[in-house]
Amino acid sequence: MDGRVHHLDCGTMRPLVAPRLVAHVLLVERADGLLLVDTGFGTGDVAEPGRLGGPFRLAVRPDLAPAQTAVAQLRSRGFDPADVTDIALTHLDLDHAGGLGDFPHARVHVHAAELEAALHPRPRERARYVAQQWAHGPRWVTHPETGEDWFGFGAVTALADDLVLVPLLGHTRGHHGVAVRRADGHWLLHAGDAFFHRGQLAAAPTCPATLAAFQSLMAADNSARRANVDRLRELALTHVDDVTVFCAHDPEQLHALQG
Numbered sequence: 001m002d003g004r005v006h007h008l009d010c011g012t013m014r015p016l017v018a019p020r021l022v023a024h025v026l027l028v029e030r031a032d033g034l035l036l037v038d039t040g041f042g043t044g045d046v047a048e049p050g051r052l053g054g055p056f057r058l059a060v061r062p063d064l065a066p067a068q069t070a071v072a073q074l075r076s077r078g079f080d081p082a083d084v085t086d087i088a089l090t091h092l093d094l095d096h097a098g099g100l101g102d103f104p105h106a107r108v109h110v111h112a113a114e115l116e117a118a119l120h121p122r123p124r125e126r127a128r129y130v131a132q133q134w135a136h137g138p139r140w141v142t143h144p145e146t147g148e149d150w151f152g153f154g155a156v157t158a159l160a161d162d163l164v165l166v167p168l169l170g171h172t173r174g175h176h177g178v179a180v181r182r183a184d185g186h187w188l189l190h191a192g193d194a195f196f197h198r199g200q201l202a203a204a205p206t207c208p209a210t211l212a213a214f215q216s217l218m219a220a221d222n223s224a225r226r227a228n229v230d231r232l233r234e235l236a237l238t239h240v241d242d243v244t245v246f247c248a249h250d251p252e253q254l255h256a257l258q259g
Contacts, residue, residue: 004029005182006077007257010040010070011095013249014061018210019197021060021249023095025070026190027077028180033085035163036106037178037190038248039070039099044132051132052094062095071102088165090192090248091172092118094130101136108134109159111167112142114174117220125220128172143176150179151187151235151243168194168232170225171218177232179243187243188257193218195229195247201236205229 011023023040045052046064066072071081081103088109090096100108118129145155145167157165166177171193179189196215199206207215219225236245246253 005180005188007254008040008070008073009251009254010038010068010073010099012063012065012068013095014063015059015210016061018214019208020251021196022251022254024190024246024248024250024254026178026180026188027070027074027079030085030162034074034079034083035180036070036084036087036099036103037180038090038096038192039087039102041069041095042099042102042133043069043071044101045094045098048132051130053127053130056094056127060095069102070099086159088159088163088178089114089176090168090178090190091175092134093128093172093193094133096192096248097133098130100134100138104136104138106139107141108138109141109143109165111165111174111176112144113169114172114176115140115142117173125172128218151239153231153235168192168228170194170221170223170228171215173220186241189232189235189243189245190248191232191245192248194225194232196249197247198250198253200229201233201245203233203237205233 006027008025009022010025013021025040026037028035074081084103084106086107143157146157148156150156153166162181164179168175168177177191179187181187196211197207
């Protein structure tokens with residue numbers, strides 16, 4: 001276990017027709033400051049739940065507990081939120097970007113296509129993005145796909161030798177995985193919403209029916225999403241000593257990584 005990487009739940013959700021979900025956020029201690037991978041729900045969401053929309057709250061039933069916000073969890077661990085220099089987002093869905101306003105001075109790294117989708121959503125995308133979450137004017141840093149390779153995934157973007165953005169398009173137009181290398185050399189790949197359940201990475205994949213249906217329903221490109229699940233499964237099965245692959249919402253994966 002690497003003491004510089006902290007695994008946080010920044011948004012427990014309790015759907016009526018699906019298993020309990022979490023908002024798995026990484027807090028990474030780096031030499032030049034703190035890095036967050038996703039933010040979960042933020043203080044603005046807690047103070048103003050209505051901005052998330054009635055249908056979302058009814059379907060997903062988020063706890064919206066103040067102590068679960070990333071900013072509160074940093075403080076409880078003795079960190080200064082002002083030391084968060086960078087946030088790498090898997091995507092801008094409302095349960096991943098809610099805490100952006102709690103770290104207004106951080107650079108926010110996002111796929112260029114994802115920012116375009118969030119700022120100019122198509123009709124079926126409008127419910128997933130909440131403009132109030134970035135009304136403070138984040139320091140956006142957009143990243144196109146480049147030509148680098150990472151464990152067979154091409155067009156990745158290396159932000160540093162220990163931080164890589166891995167395109168996993170499908171759930172949204174500009175969905176990224178974010179890979180963080182621990183001090184021991186092992187990689188942690190936060191795959192965001194590329195998949196929702198640990199069983200999808202098994203040699204004989206399984207997934208609760210409600211989660212499987214939700215993934216298909218929410219996908220901007222379901223064929224691309226399904227292809228990326230297959231690629232992630234292959235990575236998880238063939239490079240178990242090199243990479244740990246996990247998603248944003250599986251509580252068992254979060255619990256295991258919390259140690």
